[in-house]
Amino acid sequence: xxxxxxxxxxxxxxxxxxxxxxxxxxxxxxxxxxxxxxxxxxxxxxxxxxxxxxxxxxxxxxxxxxxxxxxxxxxxxxxxxxxxxxxxxxxxxxxxxxxxxxxxxxxxxxxxxxxxxxxxxxxxxxxxxxxxxxxxxxxxxxxxxxxxxxxxxxxxxxxxxxxxxxxxxxxxxxxxxxxxxxxxxxxxxxxxxxxxxxxxxxxxxxxxxxxxxxxxxxxxxxxxxxxxxxxxxxxxxxxxxxxxxxxxxxxxxxxxxxxxxxxxxxxxxxxxxxxxxxxxxxxxxxxxxxxxxxxxxxxxxxxxxxxxxxxxxxxxxxxxxxxxxxxxxxxxxxxxxxxxxxxxxxxxxxxxxxxxxxxxxxxxxxxxxxxxxxxxxxxxxxxxxxxxxxxxxxxxxxxxxxxxxxxxxxxxxxxxxxxxxxxxxxxxxxxxxxxxxxxxxxxxxxxxxxxxxxxxxxxxxxxxxx
Amino acid sequence: xxxxxxxxxxxxxxxxxxxxxxxxxxxxxxxxxxxxxxxxxxxxxxxxxxxxxxxxxxxxxxxxxxxxxxxxxxxxxxxxxxxxxxxxxxxxxxxxxxxxxxxxxxxxxxxxxxxxxxxxxxxxxxxxxxxxxxxxxxxxxxxxxxxxxxxxxxxxxxxxxxxxxxxxxxxxxxxxxxxxxxxxxxxxxxxxxxxxxxxxxxxxxxxxxxxxxxxxxxxxxxxxxxxxxxxxxxxxxxxxxxxxxxxxxxxxxxxxxxxxxxxxxxxxxxxxxxxxxxxxxxxxxxxxxxxxxxxxxxxxxxxxxxxxxxxxxxxxxxxxxxxxxxxxxxxxxxxxxxxxxxxxxxxxxxxxxxxxxxxxxxxxxxxxxxxxxxxxxxxxxxxxxxxxxxxxxxxxxxxxxxxxxxxxxxxxxxx
Numbered sequence: 001x002x003x004x005x006x007x008x009x010x011x012x013x014x015x016x017x018x019x020x021x022x023x024x025x026x027x028x029x030x031x032x033x034x035x036x037x038x039x040x041x042x043x044x045x046x047x048x049x050x051x052x053x054x055x056x057x058x059x060x061x062x063x064x065x066x067x068x069x070x071x072x073x074x075x076x077x078x079x080x081x082x083x084x085x086x087x088x089x090x091x092x093x094x095x096x097x098x099x100x101x102x103x104x105x106x107x108x109x110x111x112x113x114x115x116x117x118x119x120x121x122x123x124x125x126x127x128x129x130x131x132x133x134x135x136x137x138x139x140x141x142x143x144x145x146x147x148x149x150x151x152x153x154x155x156x157x158x159x160x161x162x163x164x165x166x167x168x169x170x171x172x173x174x175x176x177x178x179x180x181x182x183x184x185x186x187x188x189x190x191x192x193x194x195x196x197x198x199x200x201x202x203x204x205x206x207x208x209x210x211x212x213x214x215x216x217x218x219x220x221x222x223x224x225x226x227x228x229x230x231x232x233x234x235x236x237x238x239x240x241x242x243x244x245x246x247x248x249x250x251x252x253x254x255x256x257x258x259x260x261x262x263x264x265x266x267x268x269x270x271x272x273x274x275x276x277x278x279x280x281x282x283x284x285x286x287x288x289x290x291x292x293x294x295x296x297x298x299x300x301x302x303x304x305x306x307x308x309x310x311x312x313x314x315x316x317x318x319x320x321x322x323x324x325x326x327x328x329x330x331x332x333x334x335x336x337x338x339x340x341x342x343x344x345x346x347x348x349x350x351x352x353x354x355x356x357x358x359x360x361x362x363x364x365x366x367x368x369x370x371x372x373x374x375x376x377x378x379x380x381x382x383x384x385x386x387x388x389x390x391x392x393x394x395x396x397x398x399x400x401x402x403x404x405x406x407x408x409x410x411x412x413x414x415x416x417x418x419x420x421x422x423x424x425x426x427x428x429x430x431x432x433x434x435x436x437x438x439x440x441x442x443x444x445x446x447x448x449x450x451x452x453x454x455x456x457x458x459x460x461x462x463x464x465x466x
Numbered sequence: 467x468x469x470x471x472x473x474x475x476x477x478x479x480x481x482x483x484x485x486x487x488x489x490x491x492x493x494x495x496x497x498x499x500x501x502x503x504x505x506x507x508x509x510x511x512x513x514x515x516x517x518x519x520x521x522x523x524x525x526x527x528x529x530x531x532x533x534x535x536x537x538x539x540x541x542x543x544x545x546x547x548x549x550x551x552x553x554x555x556x557x558x559x560x561x562x563x564x565x566x567x568x569x570x571x572x573x574x575x576x577x578x579x580x581x582x583x584x585x586x587x588x589x590x591x592x593x594x595x596x597x598x599x600x601x602x603x604x605x606x607x608x609x610x611x612x613x614x615x616x617x618x619x620x621x622x623x624x625x626x627x628x629x630x631x632x633x634x635x636x637x638x639x640x641x642x643x644x645x646x647x648x649x650x651x652x653x654x655x656x657x658x659x660x661x662x663x664x665x666x667x668x669x670x671x672x673x674x675x676x677x678x679x680x681x682x683x684x685x686x687x688x689x690x691x692x693x694x695x696x697x698x699x700x701x702x703x704x705x706x707x708x709x710x711x712x713x714x715x716x717x718x719x720x721x722x723x724x725x726x727x728x729x730x731x732x733x734x735x736x737x738x739x740x741x742x743x744x745x746x747x748x749x750x751x752x753x754x755x756x757x758x759x760x761x762x763x764x765x766x767x768x769x770x771x772x773x774x775x776x777x778x779x780x781x782x783x784x785x786x787x788x789x790x791x792x793x794x795x796x797x798x799x800x801x802x803x804x805x806x807x808x809x810x811x812x813x814x815x816x817x818x819x820x821x822x823x824x825x826x827x828x829x830x831x832x833x834x835x836x837x838x839x840x841x842x843x844x845x846x847x848x849x850x851x852x853x854x855x856x857x858x859x860x861x862x863x864x865x866x867x868x869x870x871x872x873x874x875x876x877x878x879x880x881x
Contacts (some may be wrong), residue, residue: 123484170747173797182796191796193747201586214581214834333667376645385514385742388586395636398669399643404677407660411652439666445660452656459660459674461667 002327003271006433007014010466011336012289012321013110014078015346020108025139025361026321027447032109033149034314045141048163048234054089055131056231061085087136090363096137097381098361101370104345106355115148116140117341119334123159123204125168131169136382137166138220150280152311153272157265160200163229165204169196169387176225184240192243195385197221200388204269207280219247223267226259250274280308287392295325304313312401332437335465337394340377342466344370347458350431353417371414376405378447406464410455424453432462505781506814506855507730508850509737509768510609512634513761514589515744517786518800518839520806521754521821522557525573526550529827533793537750537800547571548820554760559766560811567817567881568769568777572808573849574822576788576840583802585745589613593628595845597870608845609738610637611867612852616735624736625729628722642676644725652678673755693747707773723764727771730780736854739764744786746853748797765811777813781855783881784809789834792827805838808847814855816881847879854880 005022016022016079023029027440046054062074065078073220079218104113120140127133139253143162147155155428166172174193175182182190209428226242229235242259251272255263272276284296305319306312320326330336337345348358361369374381378397384390391397417423422445428436447453457463521537531538545553545561553561561568577590578598595608613619619639626643637640652660653857657678662670719741725739740801741764743757761784771779789806805825810817825831825839833839845868852858852867854876864871 142623170797173748175796176795189794189796193795193797195747198584202582202586205551206580208584210585219581237508333669378645386585397672400647400673400677403670407652407674407677411779416607437666438664440663443663446655446659448653448655452653452659455652456656456659456663460663461670462663465667 002329004327004329005189007327007329007466009110010346011326012114013112014104014107014342014349015110016431016433017105017349018348019352019378020106020222023108026318029321030314030318033115033317034104037112038067038107038109043322045099046138048138048142051135051138052234053439055135056142057133058085058089059231080364086130093134093137094361094366095359096141097366097370097394098358100137100140101345101348101353101361102355102358105349105358110349111296111317112148114342115313116178116288118285119148119155119159120382121384122284122325123165124153124382124387124389125159125162125164126384127164128168130179132164135164137222139466140382141344145191147313149314149317150312151272151309152306152313153276155313156200156204156272157268160196160204160268160387161235161264163228163234166196166227166229166235168328169199171196171224172228173449174221174225174228175241176222178244180240181223181238183315192217192218192221192225194221197224200268200271203388205268206274210274210276210280218247219249220267223247223249224263226261227264255366272311273302273307275307278311282316284392285316286326288381289320289395290326292392292394293327295323295328298323298325318368330465331349333461337397338464339397340379340402340406341381343377343458343464344373344409346463347410347414348417350427350458350463351414351418351422351454353421354419357417369417373413376408377402377423403459407455411451411457414454414458415451421450421454427454427457431457431459435462437462476529478634479717482817484779504856505779506736507567507735507737507776507812508771508851508855509726509730509780509782509812510634511761511764511782511784512589512593512632512738512740512779513742513757513784513786514742514748515585515757516588516788516790516802517572517685517744517757517807518746518754518790519573519786519805520789520792521575521750521800522554522758522807523547523551524554526552526826530554531791533827536798540751548818548856549738552752553734554758556755557712557762559762563765563811564818565710565768568811568813568815570810570815570817570821570879572806572810572821572844572877573824574838574844575808575844575847577844579788580804583788583804585787585802588802590633592785592787592844595848601608606637607632607634608848609634609736610639611640612856612858613637613639613641615858615862615866616856619735622797623734623828625726625734625738627718627726627737627739632738632740632797645722670841688696697843717763719760720767721765723767724771727768730768731776741784746790747750747795747801748799748801750799753799761809769811769813774813775833779814780812781814781851782809782811783848784811784853785848792832792838793836804833804836806841806844808844810851810879814880821877843871846873847877849873851879 003025005024006016007020016086029172040210052261055393061082065075065082068078081209108112123144125139127136139162144155147158175190177191194217198217201212201217203219206212222243224237226237227235228241239259246253246256249267282299283294286298286302292299301323302319306316309315371381379390386462422430428441428444432440440457440462443456444453448455501641524538543552543555545558547564560569579588591608613624624641625633626632626641628645660674661671664674707867722739726739730737741757741760746753756872765782768782774779785808786806788802788804790800790803795801822842825841828836849863849868849871850873853860853863860873864873
């Protein structure tokens with residue numbers, strides 16, 4: 001294995017920083033990942049319970065104003081109050097995303113931040129209405145982030161059964177067709193919604209190519225029927241929604257006795273430990289971090305480690321980091337092309353954008369810095385088109401439109417987010433390290449102003465490929 | 467945030483200060499596309515999420531009303547098409563197209579995809595146009611394979627418009643992807659240096675070159691800062707970018723259609739884009755209005771944008787990955803199904819027609835007791851549309867563009 005500190009930062013982190021040193025070896029990377037997270041100022045993202053309370057308060061405010069007499073001054077005042085609270089929440093949400101960016105820019109543990117982004121994408125659950133768009137960053141912070149070095153089954157249970165996912169994949173409306181609730185109200189034709197069950201099998205665990213059938217989707221949906229969201233308590237298991245009887249998923253029978261949430265957790269744990277899941281997760285990690293065509297031996301050693309440790313994700317990541325194929329250098333004109341989100345975040349890190357500027361970012365600033373640019377680059381912040389997340393293939397991202405949008409960003413945003421743009425000649429070193437290609441050094445020096453010099457470095461293949 | 471407040475002036479002012487050409491949106495780009503053979507146009511719209519054809523065009527059928535107690539209980543819209551089916555109220559703006567013979571439907575069609583009902587697989591089938599998806603290897607789309615068999619086809623013959631990457635147009639034939647939301651300001655010196663840094667990365671270099679060209683950069687067409695029209699247009703564009711919640715952004719699907727129309731009016735012969743939002747698992751009566759309105763807006767924007775002469779030669783195919791369950795689910799919506807619907811529009815088509823055969827709604831008629839039984843292959847219709855628009859021969863269509871498809875008798879899609 002040829003460990004390379006530059007590669008450790010670019011391939012397995014958010015890139016080089018002028019202020020934060022890169023890891024010295026794999027041991028250090030693994031120790032950081034297994035250790036506690038470095039604290040960050042202003043990182044007070046609310047817990048699920050706190051967020052529920054906030055949403056409940058907003059809902060109450062809306063209800064109060066709508067109850068007031070149409071056209072009355074009181075109604076106007078209440079509406080203003082409600083809208084002010086919404087605006088304040090929107091600002092807080094921007095701040096929480098700012099905290100994520102600040103971590104990417106300033107953390108010595110870039111690997112953890114990349115893994116958070118990877119798993120947030122794996123368990124994509126964008127909000128379909130304003131409330132859940134508010135909740136989205138807290139979902140990632142509470143249900144995904146704490147588990148990046150845990151067993152996969154813990155993350156699966158935490159994310160797939162989170163109110164955000166239940167909302168996104170319509171689970172709250174899924175009711176066993178023969179449940180006591182459905183039988184009590186035959187006129188409402190209550191029934192199952194297969195969405196969550198399908199995506200758990202197809203995307204979260206086994207993978208779409210795996211050997212499961214429509215029958216398994218249906219049976220898993222029946223098992224999940226009791227799971228729903230209560231606005232006050234969060235996720236609850238409601239017996240009267242459950243489908244009676246036992247249910248067979250991948251040949252194993254669950255829920256032979258009374259319906260219990262433990263049956264749901266058991267099937268999720270079994271799915272998490274399935275060899276197809278080990279292969280699916282290992283491959284996805286390797287493709288994301290190392291190469292679009294990952295080395296077969298790398299995949300095997302990751303999947304084997306996965307199965308040996310019942311899906312301990314820190315172990316699987318360590319297996320990847322200890323494999324020589326993960327450190328194979330890329331020649332010019334090859335290597336993984338950074339996805340837009342990584343491109344922007346690594347640019348912010350190379351620019352060492354002050355922590356306070358990110359954690360204190362206003363919603364409209366965040367839109368200009370990140371929201372609108374990412375959308376034009378084809379990767380709106382944590383809002384993929386479907387629950388399968390964003391595409392991994394480079395060909396999805398190397399497009400005229402995407403490149404134009406990157407150039408647009410590289411020319412306009414850096415100058416607005418740091419007090420003073422660095423000297424492009426120094427910035428080449430900062431961003432690309434001692435391996436910087438001669439052409440980029442030349443371009444940085446020959447640029448007619450700092451703004452374009454910085455943009456040229458950020459646009460260079462050496463910066464955009466890892 | 468730092469000392470400088472980011473504002474629109476920053477995006478504009480600094481670029482003007484360095485003084486060279488002013489990049490503009492593609493709308494402002496002088497167009498000089500080489501034309502491919504023929505004047506006909508083909509637009510493919512992928513309706514992502516699974517359009518419920520039975521709601522878009524609701525058959526008058528008692529059996530259906532039993533299975534859809536709320537969805538099929540809608541008030542009559544008065545928009546009655548051939549065979550007594552009723553067009554959805556949200557598509558009322560398209561009624562003049564129907565009356566003018568510029569709108570048609572194909573009912574009961576599907577791709578060969580069966581059983582798993584995954585959006586992602588379903589869309590891959592629809593866009594790949596093949597009878598199966600072999601897991602490994604590079605995938606390409608049928609629209610791209612069609613281009614490879616169109617003589618004289620070049621980079622700007624085909625456009626994939628919008629931010630959504632599409633398998634449909636992926637493959638060896640060059641297809642330009644562009645969203646009408648990108649524009650930037652770079653000096654000509656900067657452009658030359660950019661080229662230099664990418665010299666040893668041909669893939670990026672080529673794409674960057676096209677980006678510069680599309681955004682109006684790359685030498686030649688420099689615009690000056692005091693050109694008032696250009697400034698105005700650029701400011702509008704920046705406005706749309708800077709205010710994603712503004713009214714400009716709310717109609718981004720219209721801008722996509724307008725950009726496609728602009729290219730089709732010039733040298734482009736083929737364009738594709740997607741419209742999402744069809745996955746109506748809950749409260750479909752309300753949820754379906756949004757994508758239907760987008761589809762209507764887009765078709766009308768295309769018609770207005772290409773102008774009467776080009777519209778006469780335009781065929782639009784709107785296709786979806788699968789239909790939805792025939793029965794309403796527990797949440798007044800529908801789940802992923804099988805048999806679906808294709809929408810045809812354009813001045814070139816034989817309109818006022820509902821093609822295809824609708825299987826019944828008795829349990830035995832349904833696919834796996836739940837979905838509309840597919841009665842025909844949607845690829846067959848796409849193949850005929852290509853055959854009639856661009857004259858590709860049957861052998862190529864049945865073996866290369868849509869391998870394994872039996873085109874059968876001509877449905878006579880075009881007028």
